[in-house]
Amino acid sequence: MRTLYHYPLHPGCRAVRICFAEKKLKLREIEIDPWEPDDTFLALAVEEVPPVLTDRIQSGDVTIVGTQAICEYADEASSRTPLLPGERHERAEIRRLCNWFGQRFDHEVNALILPEKLETVRLGGTPDTTALREGRAALRDHLVYIGWLLEQRDGLAGPAFTLADIITAAHLSCLDYLGEVNWRQFPLVQDWYQRIKSRPSFRPLLNDRIPGIRPPQHYADLDF
Structure with missing residues (x-):
């Protein structure tokens, strides 16, 4: 198992x-x-x-x-739903985006927002407003980049649903739980995220709850 x-x-x-x-x-x-x-x-x-x-x-x-x-x-x-489909150069682009969000996004956004929000609830005290401000500014820049990609492609790495979509959506879902994503400013990103959020594989995540932190009402809404 x-x-x-x-x-x-x-x-x-x-x-x-x-x-x-x-x-x-x-x-x-x-x-x-x-x-x-x-x-x-x-x-x-x-x-x-x-x-x-x-x-x-x-x-x-x-x-x-x-x-x-x-x-x-x-x-x-398993051969079901290949997550790294296509030719070598297409798989390279998928891995590039996975690396972008797994490292750069994580360093510039998550490292500044998630600990401040989670550890404040866990340990008490006041979050570092400077860290939150810098993380939120970086988040906006990354959302602009995601929107730019989606202007050219149906998915982040191309027409197919790939590991790049999964990893990026997973990052945004954590920030969305904390009410940090202003979806209305990024309609293309919102539409893309809504499609992924509606997949059966994603729905169990919408039931996750962290003690002491209630997600916004739209978090579990498939049509937000």
Whole structure:
């Protein structure tokens, strides 16, 4: 049985959950506290951060660490709904965008907004308004870039639904839970996100709840 160690409002963990659902692969989910991970989790992940996947294959038990590594592992496990379709150059573009949002977006946006919002609830105190302001400004820039891509393509990397769409939507879904995305300013992005949000693979994420933080009303609305 494949087991995913995850945190519900972690973008990479959400991307993995969507990928396994798209591939119709069974997955046992174990929620961990990223601030106080237990010894079982720490023994699996030297990085000490989710997502972490364990699987039992013919040669024995394996552990896969990291969002893209796990997503590509899932993609190769089943031919259903290829998440890295096309020719080599098309797959290269998918990976480029996965890297953009998995690293640059994560550093410029998530690292400034998510800890301030989540740790304020967890530990009390007041969020760093400078960090939030910088993160929100960077978020607007990235939304402009997403909108520019969608002016040229039906999906982020091309006409097909790909891993790039999944990883980007997973990042935006966490910020949307916290009420940080002004969708009305970016109608093309909103329309694209609405299509992904309506996919059966995405819907379980809309039931996630973080103690002490209530999402905005539109968060679980498929027609927002």
